[in-house]
Amino acid sequence: MFLAFAVFSWASVFAEDDLPVPAEELVFCTVCHGVQLMGNSIIKAPRLSGMETWYVERQLKNFKNVVRGRHAEDPFGYEMQPMAESLSDEQVAEAAVFANATRSPAPPATVIGDIEKGKAHYSACAACHGVDGTGNEALGSPDLTIPNDWYLVTQLMNFKSGARGSHPSDTYGMQMRASAQLLADDDAIMNVVAYINTLQNK
Ligand code: HEC
Ligand code: HEC
Numbered sequence: 001m002f003l004a005f006a007v008f009s010w011a012s013v014f015a016e017d018d019l020p021v022p023a024e025e026l027v028f029c030t031v032c033h034g035v036q037l038m039g040n041s042i043i044k045a046p047r048l049s050g051m052e053t054w055y056v057e058r059q060l061k062n063f064k065n066v067v068r069g070r071h072a073e074d075p076f077g078y079e080m081q082p083m084a085e086s087l088s089d090e091q092v093a094e095a096a097v098f099a100n101a102t103r104s105p106a107p108p109a110t111v112i113g114d115i116e117k118g119k120a121h122y123s124a125c126a127a128c129h130g131v132d133g134t135g136n137e138a139l140g141s142p143d144l145t146i147p148n149d150w151y152l153v154t155q156l157m158n159f160k161s162g163a164r165g166s167h168p169s170d171t172y173g174m175q176m177r178a179s180a181q182l183l184a185d186d187d188a189i190m191n192v193v194a195y196i197n198t199l200q201n202k
Contacts (some may be wrong), residue, residue: 013105020101025091028083029098038104039148044076046151049104052135055142056096058172060084064092067167074163076154109197111149111190118195124182125192128175133199140172145200149193156180156189 022030030037032045039047048056061084062068069081087095128141135143144152158164159180165173183189 014103019103020098022098023094026095026098029095032079032083034104036102036104037099038102039107039151041110041148041150043079044151044154045079046147047104047107048099049102049146051099051146052137052143053096053100054137055135055140056099057092058140060087060092060095062167062170062173065169067170068164068173071158071163071166073161074158077158077164106145106200107148109149109194109200111153111193111197113187113190113192113194115191115194115198117188118191118193121183121188121192122195125179128179133196140175144196149197152193152196153189156183156193157186160189 019036032040032043033048034040034045037048037051039045039049059068063077063081063084064087066081069077069084071077084092125144128139129135129144130141133144135141155164159173159177160183162177164170165177165180167173183192
């Protein structure tokens with residue numbers, strides 16, 4: 001009964017014809033990332049619905065080449081890293097196109113912080129991620145309004161500690177790592193993510 005209702009409400013927001021069906025070899029992505037890659041907070045697999053093809057491709061290659069996801073202090077990266085290892089280059093490209101085509105409702109806000117303070121912090125982020133948070137392909141900076149807020153928090157902590165972005169081949173991650181140092185502590189991270197939440201559903 002509940003499932004029938006959930007499917008009905010989803011279809012009322014997104015035309016069914018627009019919702020892509022994963023190729024057989026990509027069905028396993030939905031086991032962790034959810035239907036239409038909507039995200040799963042229990043296993044910390046982020047929402048990927050509508051994510052930029054170029055960004056998904058880079059991350060899958062980074063996981064595959066062990067540039068991301070094998071730092072001792074990155075337990076969730078460890079979950080994802082072996083998943084990308086099995087993908088051929090063609091499947092990486094195919095997965096990126098699939099992720100970009102998926103659609104799901106904007107994720108619920110779960111992070112609580114001081115939005116005004118976060119807005120002040122965000123002025124340093126806007127140069128690369130845009131004033132509206134939707135990213136900049138030329139700079140390699142992803143759209144921050146797509147993933148779940150709890151995932152943004154984990155990534156900012158990871159960049160700050162070096163659990164992400166410290167591999168010598170991770171040139172884009174290194175740039176972000178330097179920027180994460182601008183966030184002095186966990187409060188600053190929560191505040192900036194609380195502000196990024198206000199950019200969703202523009
Ligand atoms: C076993 C569970 C699991 C499976 C299966 C899985 N993932 Fe993931 N994935 C995760 C987790 C957990 C993370 C978060 C990693 C982190 O915190 O760094 C993640 C992260 C990612 C990211 C990084 C997103 C970002 O914003 O940087 C991409 C892209 C991704 N997964 C794509 C895929 C694709 C495509 C598939 C199928 C080929 C897949 N995943 C299968 C668990 C999984
Ligand atoms: C110099 C440009 C630059 C600045 C400034 C910058 N970023 Fe980034 N950011 C990047 C790049 C490039 C990436 C992609 C890294 C990669 O490919 O792994 C990124 C990735 C991220 C991610 C990971 C997204 C995901 O889906 O995994 C988050 C979160 C993030 N940035 C937040 C911020 C915040 C908050 C600020 C301000 C404090 C900021 N960034 C400032 C360039 C920048």
